[in-house]
Amino acid sequence: MKCAKKLERKKKQNLKTNNMQKTIKKKIGRETHTFIIEGENLYEVVMESQKLSFNDVEKCGSCGSDNLILNARLAQKKYKYVEIKCVACRASVVFGSTQENPDVFYLRKNDNKQLAWQAFNPAEING
Numbered sequence: 001m002k003c004a005k006k007l008e009r010k011k012k013q014n015l016k017t018n019n020m021q022k023t024i025k026k027k028i029g030r031e032t033h034t035f036i037i038e039g040e041n042l043y044e045v046v047m048e049s050q051k052l053s054f055n056d057v058e059k060c061g062s063c064g065s066d067n068l069i070l071n072a073r074l075a076q077k078k079y080k081y082v083e084i085k086c087v088a089c090r091a092s093v094v095f096g097s098t099q100e101n102p103d104v105f106y107l108r109k110n111d112n113k114q115l116a117w118q119a120f121n122p123a124e125i126n127g
Contacts, residue, residue: 020045027056028084029068054107060086061117090120
């Protein structure tokens with residue numbers, strides 16, 4: 001009986017590891033970030049990979065520096081932000097998501113369809 005249970009557990013573990021995977025690389029400044037996308041089949045993997053719907057960001061839109069970092073923060077103890085931040089001038093561009101599907105991320109753009117870089121504002125640190 002113990003052997004049967006062990007075999008059943010092993011089968012379940014193998015099912016979990018038999019998921020398909022896709023590796024996506026996104027360049028942000030000097031760094032390359034690797035994201036591993038998993039799904040049970042090709043359709044699921046491709047659908048999940050589309051949730052990272054942003055291009056590489058090689059330079060700051062404010063000062064032109066390539067010293068960029070991927071950053072996450074919590075504001076007012078309830079708003080979660082993911083952003084690309086410039087280490088040189090501290091400007092940032094924030095990822096947006098939709099209410100319909102909060103797992104889909106895109107980089108916010110201005111009216112001219114350019115990335116919406118925001119200059120650093122020290123007053124926002126405490127707000």
